[in-house]
Amino acid sequence: MPIDRPNAQELVNAVREHLTKNLAPTLSGQPAFHLLVATNVLATIERTLTNGEEMDAAEAERLKALLNTDTEDVIELNRQLAGKIKSGELDNQSGEVLEHLRRTTVDKLNLSNPKYMVSRD
């Protein structure tokens, strides 16, 4: 990625702010709903650009410890975890597995829909 500013996160933010402030008030009904879906997706991208790398690294660290492997790729690590849950190999560590999975979904929601967890309290 180039070092030039505005960077990717700042550009997406500019697009989202523009759509929300200038376009949204001119729409109603279905087009307004679709714009809201679009700006929510842009907000997900912004949060991913800000926090995603750090989250991936933390997830990979947890998975390497859980699976006792040196694999770095976070998708490959998730494949291994899914396979071992399926085969029952991790049954004696199911508490740790569940704790990892819960932390990971909190991270996912912190990117895609942070309000989802707030709304239940």
Add this chain to the structure above:
Amino acid sequence: MAETDSQRSQRELNEILQEKTAEVYGAGATVENLTKLSMGASRECWSFDVSGTGDSPVPLILKRDPVNYDADGSIAKPAKDHHTTRTTEGQLIVEGGKLDVPVPEVPFFLEQNERTTEGFIMERLEGETLGRRILRNEEYAEARPKLAYQCGHAAARMHQIPLEAVPEIKSMSAEEHLAMYYDQLSAIDHPYPGFEYGYRWLQERLGMAGDKTAFVHGDFRNGNIIVNEEGLAAVLDWELGHIGNPFTDLGWICVPSWRYGHYNKRVGGFGDLDDMLQGYADGGGGEIDPEIVRFWEAFGTLRWGIMCIGMGFSHIDGPIKSLEKAAIGRRAAETEYDLLQLVD
């Protein structure tokens, strides 16, 4: 200018409805205000009124399979799926009505012919179907506290539909139902360890599913009911009706996604489990162990999560690109979160 497909479809539909309403309501009946409601790809819904019946106009809804024309101008047969046919769906609504499930009247059906796909006509009832509005709007404030009980009661009645009444519907055990969704997940080349964990939890607890075989609505939730100021006005969307474990329905209406942010009201975002189970018992469904509901709530959460994943991948890999499908794909994380709170 030549007639477009959609103009032809509407003209022919108008003709057919005119003929049918004359048969059902008498020669003076006239179809008015025929309007297409949903643009969804899977079904067509139309609104219309029948006047000239002597009384005030009769407000009706048509639900039919989508009309697509083959190259020779004939109507394409709809794709086979695990849903009921429209005729069966309409018949199920009629059967539900016989057992006092609140449903719209079904005055007549459409057979597939050279002018239309298969469909059924139902009474257009007043009320709200959008889940968020049911939970938020002031006019439903007095209805909301009644809904969990009423839904429990309606479920108990539906589950007593005699299995021989609608012989065409499919049969699916809890195990087969779980396998159906897991197969969909397994067909996707991407790891979902959270859902894998949830699946394994459910599979090991199939004994918690409750041992009963009956008619199952299959899509009984906030969003597929009509609510008016008095409460539950109708149960809609019977096309996933099948024979199986009836407690599927009690868990599905509790799935957190159908609470629309009102998480603390477990039943549809409007009520408590105790009320629903009381309604279920009073409707003749018997006493239900809440652990059975927990199993089916987890099952429903897994099911909706896998459906979200499927929609996301149909955007990625399928022929039709859609922002909405792409966005729903990532909503799988919400159901994954909910599922991992439910399991241990």
